[in-house]
Amino acid sequence: MTGRLVVIGDTLLDRDVEGVVNRLCPDSPVPVLDESTHVDRPGGAGLAALFAVGRGFEVALVTALADDAGGARLSSLLTAAGVQVYALPLPGATPEKIRLRTRGRVLLRLDRGGAAGPPGEPSDAVLELLAGAAGILVSDYGRGVAAQPTLRAALAAATAPVVWDPHPRGPAAVPGIRLTCPNEVEVRELAGGTPGASRLITASRSANGLRERWRVGAVAVTLGGDGALLCHAGSTPLVVPSPTSADGDTCGAGDRFAATAALALARGALVSEAVQQAVAEASAYVAAGGVSEAVPAPVPEPVSVSVADREQRIGPGPAGALVAEVRAAGGTVVATGGCFDLLHAGHVATLEAARRLGDCLVVCLNSDASVARLKGSDRPLVPQYDRSRLLAALGCVDAVVIFDEATPHAALSWLRPDVWVKGGDYGTGGGDEPGLPEAEIVHRWGGHTVVVPYLDGRSTTGMIAAARTAAPHSTGGAR
Numbered sequence: 001m002t003g004r005l006v007v008i009g010d011t012l013l014d015r016d017v018e019g020v021v022n023r024l025c026p027d028s029p030v031p032v033l034d035e036s037t038h039v040d041r042p043g044g045a046g047l048a049a050l051f052a053v054g055r056g057f058e059v060a061l062v063t064a065l066a067d068d069a070g071g072a073r074l075s076s077l078l079t080a081a082g083v084q085v086y087a088l089p090l091p092g093a094t095p096e097k098i099r100l101r102t103r104g105r106v107l108l109r110l111d112r113g114g115a116a117g118p119p120g121e122p123s124d125a126v127l128e129l130l131a132g133a134a135g136i137l138v139s140d141y142g143r144g145v146a147a148q149p150t151l152r153a154a155l156a157a158a159t160a161p162v163v164w165d166p167h168p169r170g171p172a173a174v175p176g177i178r179l180t181c182p183n184e185v186e187v188r189e190l191a192g193g194t195p196g197a198s199r200l201i202t203a204s205r206s207a208n209g210l211r212e213r214w215r216v217g218a219v220a221v222t223l224g225g226d227g228a229l230l231c232h233a234g235s236t237p238l239v240v241p242s243p244t245s246a247d248g249d250t251c252g253a254g255d256r257f258a259a260t261a262a263l264a265l266a267r268g269a270l271v272s273e274a275v276q277q278a279v280a281e282a283s284a285y286v287a288a289g290g291v292s293e294a295v296p297a298p299v300p301e302p303v304s305v306s307v308a309d310r311e312q313r314i315g316p317g318p319a320g321a322l323v324a325e326v327r328a329a330g331g332t333v334v335a336t337g338g339c340f341d342l343l344h345a346g347h348v349a350t351l352e353a354a355r356r357l358g359d360c361l362v363v364c365l366n367s368d369a370s371v372a373r374l375k376g377s378d379r380p381l382v383p384q385y386d387r388s389r390l391l392a393a394l395g396c397v398d399a400v401v402i403f404d405e406a407t408p409h410a411a412l413s414w415l416r417p418d419v420w421v422k423g424g425d426y427g428t429g430g431g432d433e434p435g436l437p438e439a440e441i442v443h444r445w446g447g448h449t450v451v452v453p454y455l456d457g458r459s460t461t462g463m464i465a466a467a468r469t470a471a472p473h474s475t476g477g478a479r
Contacts, residue, residue, distance in 0.1 A: 003134030009045030010143035045139035064119035067320035070094025075414035089120035135266025142169030249290030331359030335417035350423035
């Protein structure tokens, strides 16, 4: 890795529902879609961040996540893809965009959620991230992150090249950035222009007007399958034609263009070189099939729980509601995690100690698949359904979230606890232990890590070994 690319902006949860249409609805003349599959993926700035992964830079995403199941799903998808999530609090619900598709064509798009207030303040770790970035991409979807005053001040002070992908409902770019890349419709709306004698003249006038109004270095207007038009100060506009011509799903092509340009500038390319690379990659992206072919395979769906379980504080919905309520009251959110196979007195002591550190305790519980990967195919002895019910029944536990990954990083990036507690021998119980695996994650939002010691002589492994040793000598008895 040669540095870190930081993506800033609004992230949405996109879902493609694929199905077959064989009939019309009996009560109205509309097609009926029989769903066969669906795929979730991050949209907006999250999609731009995915496009940058594996391109020679670490990728960090500064975005806002809501305290709901959608926010939890986004965190899982992004973390699994290798994106470092720096989440700001987002009041309200996760915005979702659902595309109903058949035979590769979109029948209808359903938008829901997203009626949220402004995102919360960034932590010191976010400001440090921007100050040390190799390149920055602002992927604005008009939902508030790009307008956050503290972030804008940090962007104005950043030394890294900044690419701004604007939205008509969003704020103006921070003056002095290297490149902004609206499409034709956006540049006319942002610059207040009207269609002229030709497509290129209209785009050129609007781009120059926007460049002067926003005081940015250059404006690249994307022209779909025809490439892009680049306008610099005092120079003739440069037309960058697309090297290929292809019809296909253009969803995400603008994000691909912006991410490629930001990566090129971070490597030291000229703006004209960056735009040429961006046009080539965006064109190839559409020709190859678009987002369905370019985005990594999604991680499994979050572990489902029954209605009864949700009422008993198990799952991302109840956990998110609890965390939002505690934060709104100015309280302290505490979280801890583990397998909790064969719940014993040592576990209870750790959980009780953790609960005393704040106003609620959320337990991040390894799923059955996660436990098996960590401890072997013969574990867990107790399935996740029973382990979660036992934990939720304890008076010191307020909510349980089950995660399927090897680490709780995705769950933590969404929950953003004020205090993360581990039981064990990492240290003597001091805060922010350097050896604690989750310390760097928790630092992203200004949280703290704390270690509480185990009770001597209590461990699941020891209990299992003792039971196996005693088993051959058992003489039976009541069953």
